[in-house]
Amino acid sequence: MSDRRQNSAPLSPANDVSPGFAGMENGRGRIHLAEATRASLEPPANRIDRPTLSRALQMVDLALMGILATTAFINFSSGFWPILVFLGASLALFHMTGVYQVRARRPAWRHMAGAIISLSVSGSAAISLVQWSDTSLSLAAVQQAGVAAAAMFVAHGIYAFFIELWASQGRLASNDVIVGATANARRLIETNSHSKSVNILGVFDDRQTRSPSSLAGAPYLGSINDLIGWPHLHEVDRIVVTVTPHAVQRVQALLARLSSLPQPVCLLLDFEHFNSRQHKLEDIANSPAARLSGAASSPGWIIAKRLEDLLIGSAMLLAALPVMALLAILIKLDSPGPVLFRQKREGFNGKLIEVLKFRSMRNDPLPSDGTVRQVERDDPRVTRIGRLIRSTSLDELPQLWNVLKGDMSLVGPRPHAPGMKTGGTLTSSLVAEYAHRHRVKPGLTGWAQVNGSRGPLHTPEAARERIRYDVEYITRASLWFDFWIMLRTGPALLGDKINIR
Structure with missing residues (x-):
């Protein structure tokens, strides 16, 4: 493998025209904009992996539920089973209502709405079972369910606050760069501008003579050499390569160049009937077929x-x-x-x-x-x-x-x-x-x-x-x-x- 900062000729043949460039800006103004962007862009740092955060919230809930069940057993050992029913039902409903699904852009009220519905249904079910099976436990069951519901409500209020805070800071969305300014890359960027599922930092492409100053709002940041030497590269979580399905040599050359980087590389082909409005960039890049290097962390x-x-x-x-x-x-x-x-x-x-x-x-x-x-x-x-x-x-x-x-x-x-x-x-x-x-x-x-x-x-x-x-x-x-x-x-x-x- 050669030095990662060596120069090389453009990777694509002269007739490899990308439809993503149609009608885009050209000229020296584009170059000055790219240089200014490279100097000023500060990617969101200290990102939080959403699946890991979701698993962590579940683990915290399990620990809290264990404490609540133990406390109920100590205080009322002969009839603490209602609290087990309540906690078990709450955990199941949290999953069913998507409370543990951490989104890159999700308002706190949606998280809390799911939590309130889950806790209310679980509490009602636990109290109804007590009244049907043993009415002597009704008062104790109501008290236990009330304390447990209050504790879980406060916990999820804290979760919702921090999730919304981190989302507003861009810390819940991965930092991605796109290699190849193609038509589908443009559509994906436009779709992502609404969902905000990832932070698209910019576009890199060696075909500088036809490169735009920006692609659907994402700045053009230079060639592959510029990507390899980019001072913010350590903040990039994933590199998405978009090419035409017939450019086999170009794909091989790109992957050979990008293999010197530690970031996972994902390949997105320009399929003829691909609908970027139905498939988010995050879902595509995370699919096993698209990921060419860097296994997804558990x-x-x-x-x-x-x-x-x-x-x-x-x-x-x-x-x-x-x-x-x-x-x-x-x-x-x-x-x-x-x-x-x-x-x-x-x-x-x-x-x-x-x-x-x-x-x-x-x-x-x-x-x-x-x-x-x-x-x-x-x-x-x-x-x-x-x-x-x-x-x-x-x-x-x-x-x-x-x-x-x-x-x-x-x-x-x-x-x-x-x-x-x-x-x-x-x-x-x-x-x-x-x-x-x-x-x-x-x-x-x-x-x-x-x-x-x-x-x-x-x-x-x-x-x-x-x-x-x-x-x-x-x-x-x-x-x-x-x-x-x-x-x-x-x-x-x-x-x-x-x-x-």
């Missing part, structure tokens, strides 16, 4: 992974605090300079994050050319305490804070420096699957590390081996696999006498 897995990081990460940080305090004192006494060293690293989707480490080297200024020399064996820049913490990987302990912040995970590919080189060559150009490692958060430890691939990379073979382990982890990812990697981390690190760290 909401359950996303929640479980984050809970794993928060619970285990918090416990590890509390346990490590005495050790970290001692190391901070020793580092300060050993050599002048700050205790912590902050490094820029590539995170999820290639977004730059600031990673914390204990300083293990002298606080020398960088060379005048700004280059950073990788650590070598017996490097004189490493301090006395630095040798200890590097050999035991204790210098990585502050990254537990990165895990709790959400920039990193406990397990995942280790974060690499931007533009990292192997033997003078960009590592990303040595391995075709390099971008895949950015489809998950970087980890404090990983499958590559426990298999001996640690420290600087000096050969293309070493780079390919590490990326192979990283991609294998992403393919096999599960909680049990994470636990297995964490259990192997300590012995693997302490027993490593070969790798330079």
Whole structure:
């Protein structure tokens, strides 16, 4: 794979005319508009995955219902079954009325209307069953149902408030870019302008001589090279390629160019009878046939992974605090300079994050050319305490804070420096699957590390081996696999006498 910023000729033949360009604006004004848009556009950041949010709301409701049922059992153990009927019916009706369906643009009153209907029907059913089976429980049943209904109403009021707030900020709609300014791309953008199911940031196309300043209101942002080098690329969630069904070579060339990016790529063909008014862009791009790279994340897995990081990460940080305090004192006494060293690293989707480490080297200024020399064996820049913490990987302990912040995970590919080189060559150009490692958060430890691939990379073979382990982890990812990697981390690190760290 070549350097992701290399120049190339337009991918389409001269006679590949797109009907989406008919009657569009041309000329220098278009170029100035595109440049201004590229400079000023700020995509909505910190998006929230809607299926994951929906699953999280269900889990919170289940926890709340468990608390209400337990409280009812403690206070009225001989007749707490009405509360179970009420809660079970409420949960079923929440699903039937679509309360848990989080939309990119949905007013709070619709959520609350579904919640009120569900709670009212469930409460009436529970009270009716009590009156029919055992009238002596009527008063207690009414009280229990009233308390439970009030608690659930308040909870869903909070849900509705935040859902509407996040929707107004654009955080519930994915950030998409379109490659190929075709007729169907134009119709999809027009349809999306009403549903607002996704944030269409703009259109990229190599055919600049016929490119419009905008397509149905979505700005033209440049060529494929401009997309690859776009400063807001890390905020893009999905790339949708729209082409004609006969442009096979163009599709292959586009996918080869886009394979260097970590974002999922979806292919939308210009079908003759395709009706964009009946099919939203979001539904089409999420279909299995359209998704060419980047598997869709499971909401359950996303929640479980984050809970794993928060619970285990918090416990590890509390346990490590005495050790970290001692190391901070020793580092300060050993050599002048700050205790912590902050490094820029590539995170999820290639977004730059600031990673914390204990300083293990002298606080020398960088060379005048700004280059950073990788650590070598017996490097004189490493301090006395630095040798200890590097050999035991204790210098990585502050990254537990990165895990709790959400920039990193406990397990995942280790974060690499931007533009990292192997033997003078960009590592990303040595391995075709390099971008895949950015489809998950970087980890404090990983499958590559426990298999001996640690420290600087000096050969293309070493780079390919590490990326192979990283991609294998992403393919096999599960909680049990994470636990297995964490259990192997300590012995693997302490027993490593070969790798330079």
